[in-house]
Structures are given as C-alpha cells and as structure tokens.
Amino acid sequence: MTAAAARRRPLAVVAEFPSAATLYQAAEQVRDKGYRFWDVHSPFPIHGMDKAMGLGKSPLGYIIFWGGFAGFLTAVLLEYIPSSFLYPLIVHGKPVGFFTVPAFVPIMFELTILFSAFTAFFGVFVMNRLPRLHHPIFDYEPFKRVTNDAFFVVIESVDPRFSETTTREFLEGIGGRDVTVLYAND
Amino acid sequence: MADPVSSTIAFESPVPRPSLVLNNRSMAWISDRIAGIVENRAPLLWWIGISITGSFAAFGVFCILYLLFTGVGVWGNNVPVGWAWDITNFVFWIGIGHAGTLISAILFLCRQKWRTAINRSSEAMTLFAVICAGIFPAIHLGRIWMVWFLAPIPVPNWIWPNFRSPLLWDVFAVSTYFTVSVLFWFLGLVPDLATMRDRARSKAGKFCYGLLALGWRGGNRQWRHYHMAYLILAGLSTPLVLSVHSTVSFDFATSLIPGWHTTIFPPYFVAGAIFGGFAMVLTLMLPARSLYKLHDVVTWNHIDVMCKIILLTGSIVGYAYTMELFVAFYGANPFERFAFINRYFGPYWLASWSMLTCNVLMPQLFWVRAFRRNLITVYFVCMCVNAGMWFERFVIIVISLHRDFLPSSWRMYYPTWVDVFTFIGSLGIFITLFLLFIRFLPMVAMSEVKSVLPEADPHYHPPPTSGTEPIEELRV
Numbered sequence: 001m002t003a004a005a006a007r008r009r010p011l012a013v014v015a016e017f018p019s020a021a022t023l024y025q026a027a028e029q030v031r032d033k034g035y036r037f038w039d040v041h042s043p044f045p046i047h048g049m050d051k052a053m054g055l056g057k058s059p060l061g062y063i064i065f066w067g068g069f070a071g072f073l074t075a076v077l078l079e080y081i082p083s084s085f086l087y088p089l090i091v092h093g094k095p096v097g098f099f100t101v102p103a104f105v106p107i108m109f110e111l112t113i114l115f116s117a118f119t120a121f122f123g124v125f126v127m128n129r130l131p132r133l134h135h136p137i138f139d140y141e142p143f144k145r146v147t148n149d150a151f152f153v154v155i156e157s158v159d160p161r162f163s164e165t166t167t168r169e170f171l172e173g174i175g176g177r178d179v180t181v182l183y184a185n186d
Numbered sequence: 187m188a189d190p191v192s193s194t195i196a197f198e199s200p201v202p203r204p205s206l207v208l209n210n211r212s213m214a215w216i217s218d219r220i221a222g223i224v225e226n227r228a229p230l231l232w233w234i235g236i237s238i239t240g241s242f243a244a245f246g247v248f249c250i251l252y253l254l255f256t257g258v259g260v261w262g263n264n265v266p267v268g269w270a271w272d273i274t275n276f277v278f279w280i281g282i283g284h285a286g287t288l289i290s291a292i293l294f295l296c297r298q299k300w301r302t303a304i305n306r307s308s309e310a311m312t313l314f315a316v317i318c319a320g321i322f323p324a325i326h327l328g329r330i331w332m333v334w335f336l337a338p339i340p341v342p343n344w345i346w347p348n349f350r351s352p353l354l355w356d357v358f359a360v361s362t363y364f365t366v367s368v369l370f371w372f373l374g375l376v377p378d379l380a381t382m383r384d385r386a387r388s389k390a391g392k393f394c395y396g397l398l399a400l401g402w403r404g405g406n407r408q409w410r411h412y413h414m415a416y417l418i419l420a421g422l423s424t425p426l427v428l429s430v431h432s433t434v435s436f437d438f439a440t441s442l443i444p445g446w447h448t449t450i451f452p453p454y455f456v457a458g459a460i461f462g463g464f465a466m467v468l469t470l471m472l473p474a475r476s477l478y479k480l481h482d483v484v485t486w487n488h489i490d491v492m493c494k495i496i497l498l499t500g501s502i503v504g505y506a507y508t509m510e511l512f513v514a515f516y517g518a519n520p521f522e523r524f525a526f527i528n529r530y531f532g533p534y535w536l537a538s539w540s541m542l543t544c545n546v547l548m549p550q551l552f553w554v555r556a557f558r559r560n561l562i563t564v565y566f567v568c569m570c571v572n573a574g575m576w577f578e579r580f581v582i583i584v585i586s587l588h589r590d591f592l593p594s595s596w597r598m599y600y601p602t603w604v605d606v607f608t609f610i611g612s613l614g615i616f617i618t619l620f621l622l623f624i625r626f627l628p629m630v631a632m633s634e635v636k637s638v639l640p641e642a643d644p645h646y647h648p649p650p651t652s653g654t655e656p657i658e659e660l661r662v
Contacts, residue, residue, distance in 0.1 A: 131400035149213035
C-alpha cells in the first residue's frame, strides 16, 4: 500500500470555481503567484481572460498570413505558367499571359482565401496539440461538466512551483471548490 | 487592448438592452435544451417531415439519373434559351447560401451578439444550399463524366482551362466558398461536439462525438488560438461571401446579352442573396423553434432584427430593379430598352410582376412592428421572398435569353416535368439534409449562446438581492 502510494505521481491540481467572474479573479491570482504550466477551463471563451492569465495575443494571425501568401503565389503560378507557356489561349484577340492581369485576379483572390482558411483551421488544432484521443484530465469525472456550466483551474505538476500541498492550499485559499489532486494511473 | 474594467464601464448602455436569452435561463438549461434535441426521441412531426422531403429528394435523384442516362433534351432548354431552370436553380441556391456566412462572419465582426442563436443552423443551411447549387452546373453539362474538365488538371490531352473565363472563376469561387464554409462551421461545432461527447451515454455516441470533438478541453490556452482563428476566418469569409455572388453575377454581366450586360449586377446580386438567404433562415428556423420549444433562445427580438435585414436588403433589391429600368431608358441602347419592355410586358410578364410583388412590395410590410412580430405575416413574407428570388433568377436568365438581338432566333421556353421535379427534388434534398442535421448535431451554438449570457461577463455581479455590494467591488 505504501509502495503503491509512493508510486502515485501527481499530475495536476484541479479546482472548481462557481462562475466566470470568480474564475477570472482566480486566474489573475494564479498568474501573480508565478505559475507557468496551468490553464483555466470554461464552457466558452471568457472575454479578457488572456490578459488575466498573462498570455499575449495568439500568433496564429502571422501564420495565416503566410498561408494566404502561399495561396496567392499558387494562383499566380497556376494561372501564369499555363496561360503563357503551356497552353497560350487567345480569347477575343486579347494578348496571352499576364498582360491581362485583371482577368486573373478573381482566382488569385479565391486561392488566397482558401489557403488562409486551411491554415487557420489546421493552425488552431496544431497550436493546441489537437486532435488527441485522450487526456489524463478526462479521467476526473467532474471535469465532464466543463463543456456544460463548470469552470476549472488546473495547475500541472510539471510547473516548477508545483507542490502537492501548497498548490492545493493556495487554490483553496483563492476560493476554489473541490480542490483535487489528480494522479497518473500507472 | 483597452483596460477591461474601463471598457466594461464605457460600454454600459444607458438603456438596458433586451436580454438575448429570455427567462434568465442558466447555462445548464441551454445545454439540456439544445443537446436534448439530439438525445431525445425525434418528434412525430420530424418523421413526417423527413418522409415527405426524403421522397421528393429520391424522386429528384431519379430525375437527375434520367437526365444523365437520356441527355439534356429531357429539359425544356433550347436555342437560344441554353440556360433555363438549371442555372436559375443554381443561382437561387447559391444565393440562399449567403445568409449563413453573413450571419456567422459579418455579424460576428460587427459584434452583433444576437447572431449566436441562429448562426449554427444558418451555416448548416449554407452548406446544404451550396450542395444543391453544385448539382445543377454539374448536371447541365450533359456529359457529367467530363466535369473534371473544369479543374486545372491537363492529364490526358494537355488542354488547360481558360483562367480568364468567368465560368472558371465561378468554379473556384463556389468550391472555395463551400470549403471555407465547411471549415468555419466545423470549427464552430468543435466545442459543442465536446459538450455532446461529455453528455453521451451510449457507446456509439461517446465514440462518434468523442472522435469529432478532437479532444477539446475548453482550456483558455485552447480558446485563445480558437478565438483568433474564428476571428480571422470571419474576416476571410466577409470578402469571400461578397465575392462569390459577384463572381456568379460575372457569368452574366461579362456577356453581351441585353439585360445581362450591366455593371450593377455584383452589388445587386449580393444584396439579393442576403435577402433571399435570410428569408430561408426564417423559413427553416420558425418551424424548428416551435417544434423544439426554443422560444427563449430564438426570441421575438431575433425575428424582429432578421425582418429588418429583409426589409433593408429587399429595398436595395427594389432600388436595383428601378435603376436597371432607369438605365435601360436613359441609355441609348435600343436592345437594352427592348429587353426591359419585354421583361415587364412580354410573354413572361407574370414572372416579372411576381418578382416585383414578392421581392419589393411584400417586405415593405416589415416597416410595421406588429407585422414583424406576428408569425403568420413573417412566414407569409418569407415565403413570398423565397418565391420572388427564384422568379428573379428566372426573369434574368430566361427572359433575357429568349428574345435577344435577332427576332429570327426568338423562341419561347417551357419547362418539362423533369425540370420541375429536379427543382422540387433539390428542395427535398435541402430540407432532408437540414432535418438530418438537427437530428444529429446541436442546431444552436451552445457555447456561443452561453457566452452572451450576462453571467458570462467576467465582471458580472449578480443583482444585489442577496446583499449590497459597493461599486468599487467591480474593480478586480
């Protein structure tokens, strides 16, 4: 029994908060305490929470810009190479190639949007390390309510300031309910 | 970014805004009510509805197969009316698709929070409308096995498509629109699929929703990127939605046919698309709202603002009709002038006057508040708009084509039964897909509706009934 207890490696401490407002205040306090490997979980994005957690703006926008640029380049090459070299098609006696740029613009526009949208869609999942089939936090039964109406703060054990006792007391001190230590199942 | 405290105070409205969810419903109530639609047994009306629309859809598929096996001669199309109901239906459906993206993208950027109640179902409606739209250009080719000629893949013969042709722009615009709409819709669905996953009791439900939710945990580190992606997708979809119907209108506007060759087409088509799309959103949402008792989520205020958008866009469409007429008479082109006399007083006058009545006259009822808040008038006007927008495309396409420059080539067009039932079949496919959607996926964006509840505001304090809190307490 003692051997088994000693083997139980803590993964995280979970605390539930009753509302978005209390979660917001808790996040500010966890941030000020200097924790780094932690997150707040809520059924919807909470306005201003990035600031309360001390997170900057998501860098996704810059990545999407390059996705869109790739789409634009693809369209330029896709239209320019066939229309100028591979299959120069004279329509209405107009010159071939890129001398008639405006007529090539709609497809450039559409492919820019298409590639940006793909980058945005896949970017959000890559940045979030998703999809994944399982996560240890799903073993904590009350966490199922996070997609309904519950709010949680989770501090992970990989955080240098993590300690099974003080982190737990700290979360209880800032108003967390049902503060629970999650252990790895091994 | 503004300081959250001061911005909350700055946005404090002097007049209290009507709440978006009535009766102070809780977050759990929203999850229960909306997920319950999927979890509980389907009501009898759903079964009746899907058996009717499913039968129409099946007969529509039969008509399409009959066309493919026999040839386009089974339609009434002829020379010079080479485009008739097929392209009318295509433009009709693609136009309906526009409301979904307008609601999900443009209203999101404008911070119109009421969109949360209807955005999911109208985005789904968009997808199904674009699916119906995609059928018609493909089957009107006659030889559907040649449809890949539209794509820039020169595999067997080194023939490339003409990238300067509006028809090819259309292929790119519509396929991009469909793809981006699917991505946007699915991204919005992920948090709600996680709700479905966490509520699921059956093994199949746990597996399917678990797989589709992609392991979503609702952490703010996830929401941060999610929200940014959603914002950027909305920003990308806004010009996209305006471009798609503009491109569709280029199919006509870049040709020389009188009645088509006008520069007013792109904005006129876009306004008409939003107009027809909102009417279709109401056509689908009003029965769904009654059937599933969503009155606290889709309130009369929602219906009221949608009616106002219909009134606005309908008036823009009315302005466009008037301006087309004015330019036809002010311009010195006798063919253009004839096209418009023929439009309103020629053999198809009934279609043109139906279009004017349904699209311009009927929505004017919505100036009166009582008509915007009466189910019967709202539904009646929406049905008029649905019919009117179909007539508009028929008027533009068939009436312009059937009498062009040379009287020797004039010819009337009459639809055959295959034309009629293919169109009815596409209506069947559309409504069947929508009914399946509300059966298996949450039809209202639960996480987004929760985010517009008053208690979702991080600076919200419950009304001071339990005790008096000093105002300084707001500062967190």
